[in-house]
Amino acid sequence: MSRRVLVLAHTGREDSLRAAWDACGQLHYSGLIPVMQKSELDDIERFFGVVDKPIEILHEDVRLEDVELVMVLGGDGTILRAAELVRNVDVPLLGVNLGHVGFLAESERADLAQTVEWIASREYTVEERMTIDVQVWVRGQKIWHTWALNEAAIEKADRERMIEVVTEVDERPLTSFGCDGVVLATPTGSTAYAFSSGGPVVWPEVEALVIVPISAHALFAKPLVVSPRSKLAVEILTRTDAQGVLWCDGRRSVDLPPGARIEVTRSTRPVRLARTHQTPFSARLVRKFELPIHGWRGPAPRSADIHTGPTPVIRTFKPSPLPTPQDVRTGRAADPTKEM
Template identity: 75%
Template sequence: MSRRILVLAHTGREESLKAAREACRELIASGLIPVMDPEERADMALFFGERDEPAEVLGSDCELPDVELGMVLGGDGTILRAAEMVRDQNLPLLGVNLGHVGFLAESERADLKDTVRWIARRDYVVEERMTIDIQVWVKGQRLWHTWALNEVSLEKGNRERMLEVVMEVDERPLTSFGCDGVVMATPTGSTAYAFSAGGPVVWPEVEALLMVPISAHALFTKPLVVSPRSRLAVEVLTRTDAHGVLWCDGRRSIDLPPGSRIEVTRSDKPVRLARTHQTPFSARLVSKFELPTSGWRGPMHQSRNEPTGPVPVINQPKPSTPVPSPKHL
């Protein structure tokens, strides 16, 4: 049975075009069939001229249900775009980082050939990443309904005017303040915009929702980590006429007038990411952020039956002269 691999790339960049061409050639050499989006395949042909490696065209030669895996060449933005494309089909995505940090990517550009070999051997596992469901209400009417893998961010629309908002958790108001915005994120998004806004880093397997104020003018403006079953909401107050802008994964946006309400809950449809390495998340943090770890000695691997050593006892010398008690002073 033919195995098809969807190759997605940021074809507006020369490096991505070259990586996509190499990926297609390596896939064919491994007995796999590369598939490309028609616009991206046209960009490849325009850049390289006539191509000698055949790649099927999505929508003409095959459809998404016929594809086994999506191989995404680019940074986190390219992976987020790919997630929009394949989420409804539950197609897993494997990212090859061509960007700077590339936190969602599984491998680096130098590992491209190895990555294709891992795909050919089916030497990968698929994990599900939580997504969030977002609804926007204005004057009692639902204006927008969408989703996000990383975060939804409410930001002020005018640089010179701060937003007045009230945060809500589980249908109870928590606090109101002026701010530049509020980020509501998943654990996957904790290392993205929420991280830049001062939020905590949350391990991907932790099920939680985050709420992180941006440059808030109030006493209680700490980042919040709540249950994945909670319902988060932010309302844009009408005390001023400041407008806001809502961004989902930095890709989709909508303008918000005063009085708008944003509701966020866990979505029942995750995004599936393929992993070829079972690298601990802590190691990924160290690698991606180039964190210093010098001086680390590591855990002490001892047998459970090995007895502990004697506890040293330090004998305190007795004072030569008795110390008088306070009542005799």
């Protein structure tokens, strides 16, 4: 049975066009069928001329459900766009970073040929990343319903005015404050907007939701980590007429009038990410953020690995009883240095 790989690229950049061209050629020579969206294939042909490689067109020659994997060439924004594309199917994403940090990407541009080899030999695993379900209510009516892989970010609409909000966990109010916004993030999104706003880094295998206020004017407006089963909500208060805006993954937005209510819960449909090697998350943090680790010595030797000499024998002395007055008178006081 033929194996198909969808190549998704940021075709507005020359380096991405070249990477897509190379990826399609290497997939073909590895016995796989490259697939592209028609608009992106047209961009490549305008840049390189007529493509002499057999490339199938998505939705014309092949359905998305028949694709084994999506190879995403670009930064995290391109990967988030790919996540939208595969939202309703179980096709995993494998990112090749062409951007700056590229935290969601699995490999770098220099590893493109090796990545294709791993795909051809099926040397990859698939992990599921939690997503969130996002609803917006105004005066009892649901006006918007979407999802996010990274975060739902509530922001002020006007630079000159902050918004007044009240946060809620499990249908109980927590605190109200004025702020520039609030980020409701997944563990995957903890290293994105939430991280930039001072939130904690959450390991991907930890199931949790994160609430991070942005520039809040309040004492208790601190980042919170709550259960993934919790229902989170943020209400735009009506004590001012300041407007807000909700962004999901920085790609989809809706305006928030005073009185709007944003509800966030864990979604039942995760995003599947392909991994070609099991790099610990801590190592990914160090590499992506270029963290200083000079001077690290590693774990101390375990006791079973330590060899010592024989245990020394310690001679003990039993203290003599104190002499009684009669012993002193008769000269029979005990010798305190006598060994027992």
